Amino acid sequence: MVISIEKQGETAIVAAGGRLDAVGAPELEARGKASIQEGSKRLLLDLAKVEYISSAGLRSLLVLAKTVKAAGGGMALCSLTPAVREVMTMSGFDNILSLAADRSAAMGLLK
Amino acid sequence: MRGVGWYRRQTVRWKIFIPFFAITLLSSTLFTVYGFIQNNRAIVNEIDKRLLIAALTMPQLLPADYFDRVQAPDSIPEEEHWAHTRRLELFLRNVGGTYLYALHNVSNRYYFVASAALDTPYWTEYEKPAPNIYEVQKTWQPHISTTPDPDYGLLRSVVIGYKDSAGRRFIIGADIHAYEVAALKRRAFLNFFMMGAASFFLAVLFSYVASTAITQPLSRLSNFTRRLVEGGFSAAIRVDPTLFPDGNQTGSETAILAYDFDQMQTNLAAHIEQLKLTQSARERAESELRIAGQIQATFLPGAFDPSLFGGRVQMQAAMKTAKQAGGDLYDYFALDESHLFFAIGDVSGKGMPSAMFMSAVVVLLRSAAKQLRDPAEILRRVNDDLAIRNESCTFVTLFIGILDTLTGEVVLANGGHNPPRRLGADGAVSGVPVKTNIVVGAVDGATFARETLLLRPGETLFLYTDGVTEAIDEGGKLYGEERMDRRLSALPAKGGVPEVIQGVSDDVAAFSGSRDQSDDITLLALRYEPRGAKTS
Structure with missing residues (x-):
């Protein structure tokens, strides 16, 4: 799991890469939570480089979405690979998480 | 190079001692040899000086007019000659020479005119003069040499010229036997050798003691480490x-x-x-x-009893967890004499937390199924029960259904689980188009679509968890749905559910090879066989 975080005002842009599984998911969850604690109100997750997502990965996304919502903000995902999008659709997560084609579209969802 | 290897193999003590020994041996030898050579030179110098003094002093020991009186074979009385001889011999003994003499040259013949230790009467001819006599005759300079005398042997010899008051020439010589010089040298050599040997042995002793003192703590330490390991x-x-x-x-x-x-x-x-x-x-x-x-x-339920529902249903499930406790689940039980409830699910994550969550899911599912009998409602109830205060956001994917064993109709609901497969009576594999909905337990108040499916006689419903399709081989490739479908298609059409379960399990195991199983794997196969009931 490769994670880099860039801040734009109250939005934290989290670019993740690799496998979002039982090993990678806790890391993403911890880094995302830290950003929220540091004051970020919005999370933009760029998953362009995520090649695989497991149920543990989905759980971490759910935790981050809930946490940022409780802090009065929101979360959006963008640039999903076909494999990740398939899992999102199959699990029904596409209905509860905000998905966008690219970063600017995701920014639009967060406004 | 062999010597270097040999040295490396020695103990530390010998490593120290051997060079010490070699250096000591070399320096002692050099010291002895150098000292001996220096001392020999000093000995010879000392002897030469004494001989020269003896030669120079000789005229003073004789009467002042003695050489003037040396004129002919009878010009010095015999008695006087012997008296001088005794005095000269006493002097020579004190100085440490062998011979002392004065020669007079008359018509190229040499005569002893005074001497000590030669026992020659006055005017005795020196018949075979040593070579150094001729040298002095030529140069008239003091001459010091080791010279072979035909009668007296090898001599260390000092000869000088002397003139009487009339200017007549005489030769005065002082000699010592070469073997006496050699004896002096030998004694000096012995002294030096003894000193060298003594210092050598002292140094060897010291280096032996020192190498022992250095290495003794080391060998005690090495003893300690050996004991430690043992x-x-x-x-x-x-x-x-x-x-x-x-x-x-x-x-x-x-x-x-x-x-x-x-x-x-x-x-x-x-x-x-x-x-x-x-x-x-x-x-x-x-x-x-x-x-x-x-x-x-x-x-989890026990083995399906094939006599239930009059033998119209065959069912088998299998679960292989990645760890000792897992997050997959399956269940089946009879709701009444004609209705069969079945479920398969996958809790997010694995290990102990998933296993605890799975237990709660099974209990909630059973209780909801017995009360509600509608799959969509059952999922809604279980979802709401799980979602309340679900801080960890753990969720479960669930596919549940209720089969009417009299008609083959299945009422089902899917909570974000992989859609199952339908295996036709002819062995053909097809997907089951069901709405996905959301996973169960993630969102409070979520709803699930209620769907129906008609199983024709001889058809099999095959359910699985993503541990199957996401099994990884040694090269990191996923097993995938395509391979699973190919395996299902290749099964014999007349085979029962055990063949379906075994066929897929074996194929996944063969695919994974030596790679550790990363996720729980669960399979469930249900075959509707109303005609089988009639014949049995």
Whole structure:
């Protein structure tokens, strides 16, 4: 799991890469939570480089979405690979998480 | 190079001692040889000086007019000659020479006109003069040499010229036997050799003692390490504390080494103790996980009884967890004499937390199924029960259905689970188009679509968890749905559910090879066979 975080005002842009599984998911969850604690109100997750997502990965996304919502903000995902999008659709997560084609579209969802 | 290898193989003591020995031997030899040569020179110089003094002093020991009176064979009375001879011999003994003499040359013949120790009467001819006599005759300069005398042997000899008051020439000589010089040299050599040998043995003794003193603590340390290894690093085996008398406050390398060894042993003993504790803690955790797995297994149904529903249904399930306790689940039981409830699910994550969550899911699912009998409602109830205060956001994917065994109609609902497969009576594989909905337990108030499916006689419904399609081979490739579908298509059409379960299990296992199973794998196959009931 490769994670880099860039801040734009109250939005934290989290670019993740690799496998979002039982090993990678806790890391993403911890880094995302830290950003929220540091004051970020919005999370933009760029998953362009995520090649695989497991149920543990989905759980971490759910935790981050809930946490940022409780802090009065929101979360959006963008640039999903076909494999990740398939899992999102199959699990029904596409209905509860905000998905966008690219970063600017995701920014639009967060406004 | 062989010598170098040999030296490397020696013990530290010999490594120190051998060069010490060689250097000592060399320096003692050089010292002895150099000293001996220097001393020989000094001995010869000393002798030459004495001989020269004797030659120069000789005229003074004779009467002032003695040489003037030496004129002819009878010009000095015999009595006087012998008196002079005795005086000269006394002097010669004191000086340490062998011969002392004065020669007079008359018509190229040499005559002894005065002498000591030669026992020659006055005017005795020197018949075969030594070569140095002619040398003095020629140059009239003092001449010092080792010269072979035909009658008196090899001599160290000093000869000088002398003139009487009339200016007549005489030759005065002082000799010593070469063998006496050699004897002096031999004595000096013996002295030097003794001194050299003594210093050599002292140095060897010292280097032996020193190499022992240096290596003795090392060999004691090496004894300690051997005992330590043989004793399995027991805390009871300690370094002898006399090896580091001042603790760490010393400049002695071996004492520091011994001290460090002692510290290392202390730390090692502590680490081993810690390791044992960790080991037992891990064993306890593993045994707890194993027991959790055993408890979890009791939440799963036993083997399907084929006599239920008059033999119209065959069903079999299999689960292989990645750890001792897992997050997959399946269930089936009869709701009444004609309705069969079945479910398959996958809790997010794995291990102990998933196993605990799975237990709750199974219990909630059973209780909801018995009360509600509508799959969509059942999922809604279970979802709401799980979603309340679900801080960890753990969720479960669930595919549940109720089969009417009289008609083959299945009412089902899907909570974010992989869609199942339908295997036709002819063996053809097809997907089951069901709405996905959302996973169960993630969002409070979620709803699930209620769908129906008609199973024709001989058809099989095959359900699985993503542990199957996401199994990984040694090269990191996913098993995938395509391969699963190919395997299902290749099954014999007349085979029962055990063949379906076994066929897919074996294929996944063969695909994974030696790779560790990363996720729980669960399979469930249900075959509707109303005609089988009639014939049996």
